[in-house]
Amino acid sequence: MIFLDAAATTPVRREVLEAMWPLLSGDFGNPSSHHSLGEAAAAALAGARTATAKAMGCRAGEIIFTSGGTEADNLAVKGIALARRAADPRLDRVVISAVEHPAVEDSARYLARIHGFVVDVVPVDAFGQVTVEALAAVLRPETALVSIMFANNEVGTVQPIARLAGLCRAQGIPFHTDAVQAAGWLPLEAAALGVDALSISGHKLGAPKGNGALFVRGRTRLEPLIHGGGQERGRRSGTENVAGAVALSTALTLAGASGRQPAAAIAALRDTFIAAVLAGVPGGILTGHPTERLPSVASFCFPGTSGESVLLELERRGVICSSGSACAAGSDAPSPVLLALGISPEVAQTAVRFSFDAAITAAELREAAEAVRAAVGSVRSLAQRE
Numbered sequence: 253m254i255f256l257d258a259a260a261t262t263p264v265r266r267e268v269l270e271a272m273w274p275l276l277s278g279d280f281g282n283p284s285s286h287h288s289l290g291e292a293a294a295a296a297l298a299g300a301r302t303a304t305a306k307a308m309g310c311r312a313g314e315i316i317f318t319s320g321g322t323e324a325d326n327l328a329v330k331g332i333a334l335a336r337r338a339a340d341p342r343l344d345r346v347v348i349s350a351v352e353h354p355a356v357e358d359s360a361r362y363l364a365r366i367h368g369f370v371v372d373v374v375p376v377d378a379f380g381q382v383t384v385e386a387l388a389a390v391l392r393p394e395t396a397l398v399s400i401m402f403a404n405n406e407v408g409t410v411q412p413i414a415r416l417a418g419l420c421r422a423q424g425i426p427f428h429t430d431a432v433q434a435a436g437w438l439p440l441e442a443a444a445l446g447v448d449a450l451s452i453s454g455h456k457l458g459a460p461k462g463n464g465a466l467f468v469r470g471r472t473r474l475e476p477l478i479h480g481g482g483q484e485r486g487r488r489s490g491t492e493n494v495a496g497a498v499a500l501s502t503a504l505t506l507a508g509a510s511g512r513q514p515a516a517a518i519a520a521l522r523d524t525f526i527a528a529v530l531a532g533v534p535g536g537i538l539t540g541h542p543t544e545r546l547p548s549v550a551s552f553c554f555p556g557t558s559g560e561s562v563l564l565e566l567e568r569r570g571v572i573c574s575s576g577s578a579c580a581a582g583s584d585a586p587s588p589v590l591l592a593l594g595i596s597p598e599v600a601q602t603a604v605r606f607s608f609d610a611a612i613t614a615a616e617l618r619e620a621a622e623a624v625r626a627a628v629g630s631v632r633s634l635a636q637r638e
């Protein structure tokens with residue numbers, strides 16, 4: 253079987269599991285406990301925080317461990333917007349892009365529904381990118397926060413984050429980016445990017461599901477969402493998931509380490525795969541940006557099919573992929589991301605996403621491209637007979 257759905261999730265890496273085990277067995281203490289077991293857990297947590305901060309180019313105190321990317325996004329969007337409006341009631345607008353993950357989009361919608369914020373949605377171009385001009389057009393003196401993802405989970409388009417963040421910085425508006433898909437592929441240095449908040453998730457990187465982190469720059473005001481014992485410097489209460497934090501930091505460190513195929517090599521494999529699919533499937537359309545895309549994502553529409561049927565045909569041929577994001581899977585509605593790129597609902601229903609991890613080989617992708625050609629051909633000929 254060829255697994256081409258790494259943007260949905262990845263298996264846990266052996267090194268990650270080995271790093272976690274001591275914290276789940278011998279050193280199982282609560283990091284808040286004042287005895288040796290607690291101190292060992294606290295030291296492991298501190299080490300994980302330092303390693304995570306190193307990978308994200310920030311200070312350890314700027315990292316908040318969370319239960320995953322969704323919580324990190326919720327905390328950034330709600331936490332920063334609510335804290336800023338509490339300090340200045342005029343700040344009642346948030347800006348998001350038209351292609352955000354539901355973790356960001358629904359957080360913004362919640363702010364509108366329950367807290368009376370106005371949500372300004374900045375459009376994307378046909379490749380899925382937000383331009384500096386488009387963002388400038390929606391910024392207002394009342395904008396409390398801008399949240400624009402680093403790389404899109406459905407089409408892989410990478411945003412010009414440093415430029416977008418720079419524009420907001422010049423106007424004193426905090427900028428959050430959802431880097432869940434970018435982590436492991438693109439440099440996350442928060443200072444170089446100029447962002448005020450950045451979310452990541454462990455399970456996209458070889459750590460288990462249910463752990464993530466949010467970087468929040470130094471003095472940025474943040475209203476906590478989870479109240480209790482005051483862990484994570486009062487910004488996220490609850491006994492810390494020490495093994496999860498160690499898993500995340502280990503996975504992040506490994507992703508940046510040598511010995512792994514570099515992103516440029518994976519991007520070259522991706523481009524060969526894209527060319528083979530487009531050559532094999534007449535009328536196939538690459539979605540997203542031709543060059544500014546994650547090395548690990550190739551996404552297409554295959555007019556004359558349905559994405560779900562192609563998916564099933566591919567699985568029969570030993571290739572696992574997705575008809576969009578894992579969150580949209582199982583839903584019949586066309587992807588809002590593809591609609592935002594100007595793709596028609598009929599064509600959007602034919603979307604298929606292939607996403608791979610750093611272990612992918614040229615031979616696997618050659619085999620997968622051949623399977624795509626055969627699967628699309630078989631779905632199309634069935635459709636014609638109906």
Ligand code: PLP
Pocket residue numbers: 259260319320321322323325353355401403404405430432433453454455462463464578
């Ligand atoms: N943001 C993006 C861009 C994602 O792709 C995902 C997961 O698919 C998330 C957020 C949510 O992360 P998690 O699954 O850790 O909650």
